[in-house]
Amino acid sequence: MVFDIAILQDGESANCSRCGHFLxxxxxxxxxxxxxxxxxxxxLLVLACSYPxxxxxxxxxxxxxxxxxxxxxxxxxxxPALAFLVATFIIFLxxxxxxxxxxxxxxLHTERHYHWLRPVGRLIYTLQGWCMVEVFFIxxxxxxxxxxxxxxxxxxxSFWAYALFSLLFVLTLSGLDRAQCWQRIETLSHE
Amino acid sequence: xxxxSADTSTDMSGEGPMTAASQGLASCHVCxxxxxxxxxxxxxxxxxxxxxxxxxIERTLALLFTACVLYIPANVLPIMVTDQLGQPTPxxxxxxxxxxxxxxxxxIAAVIFFASVMIPSSKIAMMFYLCWSVRNGPPETVRQRxxxxxxxxxxxKWSMIDVFVVAILVALINLTNLIVxxxxxxxxxxxxxxxxxxxxxxxxxxRLMWDQRENNDx
Numbered sequence: 032m033v034f035d036i037a038i039l040q041d042g043e044s045a046n047c048s049r050c051g052h053f054l055x056x057x058x059x060x061x062x063x064x065x066x067x068x069x070x071x072x073x074x075l076l077v078l079a080c081s082y083p084x085x086x087x088x089x090x091x092x093x094x095x096x097x098x099x100x101x102x103x104x105x106x107x108x109x110x111p112a113l114a115f116l117v118a119t120f121i122i123f124l125x126x127x128x129x130x131x132x133x134x135x136x137x138x139l140h141t142e143r144h145y146h147w148l149r150p151v152g153r154l155i156y157t158l159q160g161w162c163m164v165e166v167f168f169i170x171x172x173x174x175x176x177x178x179x180x181x182x183x184x185x186x187x188x189s190f191w192a193y194a195l196f197s198l199l200f201v202l203t204l205s206g207l208d209r210a211q212c213w214q215r216i217e218t219l220s221h222e
Numbered sequence: 223x224x225x226x227s228a229d230t231s232t233d234m235s236g237e238g239p240m241t242a243a244s245q246g247l248a249s250c251h252v253c254x255x256x257x258x259x260x261x262x263x264x265x266x267x268x269x270x271x272x273x274x275x276x277x278x279i280e281r282t283l284a285l286l287f288t289a290c291v292l293y294i295p296a297n298v299l300p301i302m303v304t305d306q307l308g309q310p311t312p313x314x315x316x317x318x319x320x321x322x323x324x325x326x327x328x329x330i331a332a333v334i335f336f337a338s339v340m341i342p343s344s345k346i347a348m349m350f351y352l353c354w355s356v357r358n359g360p361p362e363t364v365r366q367r368x369x370x371x372x373x374x375x376x377x378x379k380w381s382m383i384d385v386f387v388v389a390i391l392v393a394l395i396n397l398t399n400l401i402v403x404x405x406x407x408x409x410x411x412x413x414x415x416x417x418x419x420x421x422x423x424x425x426x427x428x429r430l431m432w433d434q435r436e437n438n439d440x
Contacts, residue, residue: 089401116417213253
């Protein structure tokens with residue numbers, strides 16, 4: 032189906048008239064919004080990786096866990112492939128996607144054309160479906176309930192940083208409109 | 223501005239809104255740009271351009287069969303091994319759900335059951351149905367089937383919850399001589415099921431279902 036979405040006003044959105052699926056929405060301040068979300072999310076991710084995530088106490092003993100350890104301990108337990116996947120889905124890919132989104136939106140915001148805009152845009156839309164930040168966070172909540180009754184679990188600073196990070200990550204991706212974003216890239220490359 | 227675009231209200235044939243394919247135009251999978259379907263690369267973003275995703279059904283079916291094969295070790299092998307006071311106890315996905323039910327955590331058992339059992343298996347079944355329906359489905363249900371496709375696309379990655387739970391427990395519960403948790407071999411098979419079925423959903427082209435309805439109309 033063919034639709035003209037260039038006529039959208041600030042705050043409006045378009046849906047497909049045949050299958051009802053969302054097509055695009057237009058917000059005049061999209062780029063500055065996305066820049067704010069991504070830069071705060073990146074700072075939070077650094078915090079989340081450098082402080083204790085949760086600690087587990089039973090019979091007077093305590094074990095402490097950090098975010099990178101979720102992957103590192105799998106590596107030590109002889110599962111390098113799984114360690115790689117976990118680290119990729121919850122830390123590396125989200126971080127990479129955020130950096131790329133930030134770079135792209137700074138370029139769009141300052142209205143400057145760079146030759147890397149097109150490959151970066153392609154990469155963002157290919158990789159974003161593989162980021163599992165919010166899935167991991169639900170996994171954390173499930174594990175908390177799972178072991179909450181058999182021991183004391185204390186949440187660290189990193190836990191709260193990651194919670195906020197997943198919220199901002201979801202906001203970033205939902206604020207980044209594919210059709211509008213590419214239209215801006217196209218306009219810049221024609222100038 | 224899109225140089226080739228038509229407003230739905232100003233359709234040209236007078237028979238309702240037109241489709242891009244009927245005009246020889248293909249929509250780019252990456253940037254949604256409409257371009258001449260004769261071209262091989264999208265003029266806006268440079269991604270490969272197809273009228274419809276290439277060999278969509280064949281690819282999707284092949285990936286679905288792969289996911290089915292991986293689903294067997296994912297359920298038969300232990301997903302984690304709890305080593306309590308030197309006594310290792312392996313547990314499978316279903317075993318974990320039953321254990322949670324025995325302990326009275328009904329809500330958590332339900333979350334794990336949905337994420338690890340219901341979602342992957344129903345997603346695979348739904349995708350098989352969608353592939354079959356492209357040729358044989360009743361044309362009047364095409365809108366519902368498109369919604370079904372959007373659901374399978376959306377829920378795919380949520381099945382990873384169980385793998386993440388294992389990763390967290392392995393990292394967190396690490397008290398030597400008291401209790402240590404090791405990951406089981408099923409984790410990697412299960413991650414495989416989730417990833418392969420995500421790629422399967424991505425390679426399916428829902429527009430093929432709409433094409434079938436249009437062909438029937440003619």
